[in-house]
Amino acid sequence: MSQFLQAAAYGVVQGGLLGLVAVGFSLVWGIMNVVNFSHGALAVTGAYIAWILNIRFGVDPFLAIPVVAVALFAFGYVLQRGLINLVINAPIFLTLLLTFGLNLVILNGLQLLFTADDRTIDTSYASQSFAIGAVNVPYGRLAACFLALGITVALALMMSRTRLGHAIGATGMDRGAARLMGIRARHIYAVTFGIAAALAGVAGTMIATVGSFNPTTTPGQLTLDAFVISVLGGLGNMYGALVGGLVLGIAESLGGLLLTGTWVNAIAMAVLIITLVIRPSGLIGKAMYGGRVEV
Amino acid sequence: MTQKPSAGPVAEVLQGRSRSTQGMFGDWIRSRTPANSWPVVAGFAVFAAMLGLQQLIVPGTQRLLTSVFLFVALAQAWNIIGGYTGYASFGQVAFFGLGAYTVAVLMNNYHVSFWVALPVAVVVGVLFAVVIGVPLLRLRGHYFAIATLGAAEGAREVVNNMTSVTGGGGGITIPTFGSEAPTPYFGKPGFYLAFLVLAAVSVAVAALIARSRFGYAMVAVHEDEDAAGAVGINTTVVKVIAFAVSAAIVACAGAFYAFQQIEFYPTDVFDASFTVLMVIMVVIGGSGSVVGPLAGAVGLELLSQFLRVNLGSFNQLIFGAIIVLVVVFFPQGVVIYLRDAWRTRQFSILDNVRRYRL
Numbered sequence: 001m002s003q004f005l006q007a008a009a010y011g012v013v014q015g016g017l018l019g020l021v022a023v024g025f026s027l028v029w030g031i032m033n034v035v036n037f038s039h040g041a042l043a044v045t046g047a048y049i050a051w052i053l054n055i056r057f058g059v060d061p062f063l064a065i066p067v068v069a070v071a072l073f074a075f076g077y078v079l080q081r082g083l084i085n086l087v088i089n090a091p092i093f094l095t096l097l098l099t100f101g102l103n104l105v106i107l108n109g110l111q112l113l114f115t116a117d118d119r120t121i122d123t124s125y126a127s128q129s130f131a132i133g134a135v136n137v138p139y140g141r142l143a144a145c146f147l148a149l150g151i152t153v154a155l156a157l158m159m160s161r162t163r164l165g166h167a168i169g170a171t172g173m174d175r176g177a178a179r180l181m182g183i184r185a186r187h188i189y190a191v192t193f194g195i196a197a198a199l200a201g202v203a204g205t206m207i208a209t210v211g212s213f214n215p216t217t218t219p220g221q222l223t224l225d226a227f228v229i230s231v232l233g234g235l236g237n238m239y240g241a242l243v244g245g246l247v248l249g250i251a252e253s254l255g256g257l258l259l260t261g262t263w264v265n266a267i268a269m270a271v272l273i274i275t276l277v278i279r280p281s282g283l284i285g286k287a288m289y290g291g292r293v294e295v
Numbered sequence: 296m297t298q299k300p301s302a303g304p305v306a307e308v309l310q311g312r313s314r315s316t317q318g319m320f321g322d323w324i325r326s327r328t329p330a331n332s333w334p335v336v337a338g339f340a341v342f343a344a345m346l347g348l349q350q351l352i353v354p355g356t357q358r359l360l361t362s363v364f365l366f367v368a369l370a371q372a373w374n375i376i377g378g379y380t381g382y383a384s385f386g387q388v389a390f391f392g393l394g395a396y397t398v399a400v401l402m403n404n405y406h407v408s409f410w411v412a413l414p415v416a417v418v419v420g421v422l423f424a425v426v427i428g429v430p431l432l433r434l435r436g437h438y439f440a441i442a443t444l445g446a447a448e449g450a451r452e453v454v455n456n457m458t459s460v461t462g463g464g465g466g467i468t469i470p471t472f473g474s475e476a477p478t479p480y481f482g483k484p485g486f487y488l489a490f491l492v493l494a495a496v497s498v499a500v501a502a503l504i505a506r507s508r509f510g511y512a513m514v515a516v517h518e519d520e521d522a523a524g525a526v527g528i529n530t531t532v533v534k535v536i537a538f539a540v541s542a543a544i545v546a547c548a549g550a551f552y553a554f555q556q557i558e559f560y561p562t563d564v565f566d567a568s569f570t571v572l573m574v575i576m577v578v579i580g581g582s583g584s585v586v587g588p589l590a591g592a593v594g595l596e597l598l599s600q601f602l603r604v605n606l607g608s609f610n611q612l613i614f615g616a617i618i619v620l621v622v623v624f625f626p627q628g629v630v631i632y633l634r635d636a637w638r639t640r641q642f643s644i645l646d647n648v649r650r651y652r653l
Contacts, residue, residue, distance in 0.1 A: 029437070033436075033437070035437055035440070035441075083619070083623065085652065085653045086623050086648060086651070086652050086653075087622060087623060087626050087651045087652075088651065088652075088653045089650075089651040089652070089653065090626045090650075090651035091383075092383060092436055092437055092440070093377070093383045093440070093574055093578055094578060094622055094626055094651070096383075096385075096440070096574070097574065097575055097578055097579075097618060097622050098618075098619060098622045098623070100571055100575070100615075100618065101615045101616070101617075101618030101619035101622065102615070102619060103615070104611055104612070104614060104615025104618070105612055105615040105616050105619065107611075108608075108609075108611040108612035108615065109612060111608075112608060112609070112612065185653060186653050189653065224448070227441055227444070228445075231438075231441055262452055262455055262456060263452070263456050265448070265449075265452045266449050266452035266453050266456065269445045269446070269448045269449030269452065270449055272441075272442070272445040273427075273431070273442050273445045273446060273449070276431075276434060276438055276441065276442045276445070277430045277431065277433070277434070277442070
């Protein structure tokens with residue numbers, strides 16, 4: 001029983017972090033209809049920035065977050081404005097290919113700069129934990145989970161309360177009508193991608209704090225997780241990403257307890273496909289993005 | 296007045312109701328003129344040239360060209376479902392892996408000859424395509440792409456975990472020497488021929504389908520699925536057949552690849568980068584044409600081999616940058632760009648970039 005509770009607790013904190021990985025991916029997919037293959041690479045880029053700040057200047061990873069966020073927002077903005085906007089009206093697999101190409105460039109760039117070694121950001125508190133009954137909760141993962149929660153709520157509030165959020169939502173629903181209302185779609189798309197990149201960077205920093213990362217296997221795994229979570233949660237839905245992340249986190253950690261080998265991965269894929277066939281708009285998503293006419 | 300019983304939806308889609316197959320072939324022969332038979336002539340000429348070329352080159356170069364032929368077949372297969380029918384599958388590698396493992400399991404565990412295992416592998420690929428195609432082909436756009444990606448990942452995990460049959464993550468080995476071997480190993484020259492024939496057959500299949508009634512049905516589904524249904528095309532049947540034909544070619548390629556590799560792991564033959572390469576080759580060459588995937592596969596595989604040999608650790612970086620540049624400058628594919636530019640005499644690449652710009 002205590003083993004079960006421990007796995008569930010680990011699943012919850014891991015799920016919050018996975019939700020933060022996916023929320024930007026889901027935003028970009030929902031608003032711009034772009035499946036961003038380079039999302040994991042952006043997350044790892046953020047992790048490297050935080051890692052350098054930590055080993056060179058001794059900056060705590062939680063304090064490095066604003067720097068990482070600003071740097072990746074700028075990178076994402078330029079990427080969308082200068083490159084992805086050029087093919088945004090093309091058939092879907094072109095944007096997929098473009099981001100796949102970007103993924104190769106970023107990953108191999110990082111590998112040439114930092115080698116393929118596993119890295120981790122060492123802090124005095126990340127590996128410490130406290131106990132509730134028989135369950136151990138590590139501080140680092142708990143903080144990362146709360147941060148993910150806070151960022152998701154802030155993002156959802158921004159989308160529903162601010163002019164910028166409304167502009168992003170309107171552009172996602174009907175770009176033509178939004179432009180007629182005086183919204184600069186190019187700028188809004190770039191801002192959306194910038195936000196997504198910044199969130200990816202923050203998620204990468206957290207992953208580097210609670211675990212380890214490298215430029216060869218981590219990005220692909222993160223992008224695949226983001227895929228599954230976005231589909232589970234529903235596209236363009238901020239809370240959906242969080243719910244999808246929690247579902248995946250808990251399912252993986254409980255599955256790891258009950259099943260041998262990597263059967264848990266096969267089951268995750270089966271859940272993904274069944275969700276898509278039965279409810280393509282996600283567990284709590286609206287039908288809007290699924291049923292939208294693709295222009 | 297009695298009505299003739301219908302031959303069923305598949306036969307109607309494939310052949311049309313009024314013509315027999317023989318009549319179609321006769322029409323095709325009679326309609327040949329010097330002006331419209333050049334693709335057939337060129338195809339045979341290239342095939343003969345490749346046969347001749349084999350006598351002139353060393354085995355190492357034969358190995359390189361073998362991988363080019365492999366990708367020609369894979370790109371043509373992807374083009375049938377992704378290019379013509381417009382359903383961008385990101386899980387075609389599932390059929391590659393299933394074909395490879397079917398051959399390996401039959402040859403290793405049951406000592407079945409390769410030539411028996413090969414058709415079984417194709418049947419397994421087709422069956423899997425029909426089983427996952429019927430539910431998944433209802434999804435459109437990204438949703439189909441992700442679902443097929445999930446199916447491929449799931450297939451890999453199942454093969455990975457069925458350790459007693461497939462050897463699991465420890466890999467599997469096909470016996471190729473001595474009395475253990477059900478079929479003697481082909482060697483580099485043998486595989487050169489095998490993959491050349493595979494590539495030629497896949498190009499021929501793609502070309503025949505593209506000009507057939509079924510090919511027009513696929514394009515109609517691509518252009519507007521609701522309208523295609525409204526004019527009487529059974530879109531589900533068309534999509535599933537296109538998916539199954541594509542799967543058959545990919546499974547066949549996987550079967551040959553398995554025998555060529557001798558020893559492999561689930562991560563090798565279910566590697567998602569095979570799917571991505573198929574997509575890239577088709578899109579960069581020009582999807583929805585026969586020449587496009589051919590040019591894309593030959594060009595990109597040669598380029599990638601060249602970069603690997605000459606640029607060392609920078610090769611993937613440069614490869615990625617080239618993909619980005621080609622997607623931005625030739626979003627409709629290089630072959631389609633050249634064809635349209637030749638027809639309209641408009642060669643401006645800047646105009647071409649503006650096409651899909653926001």
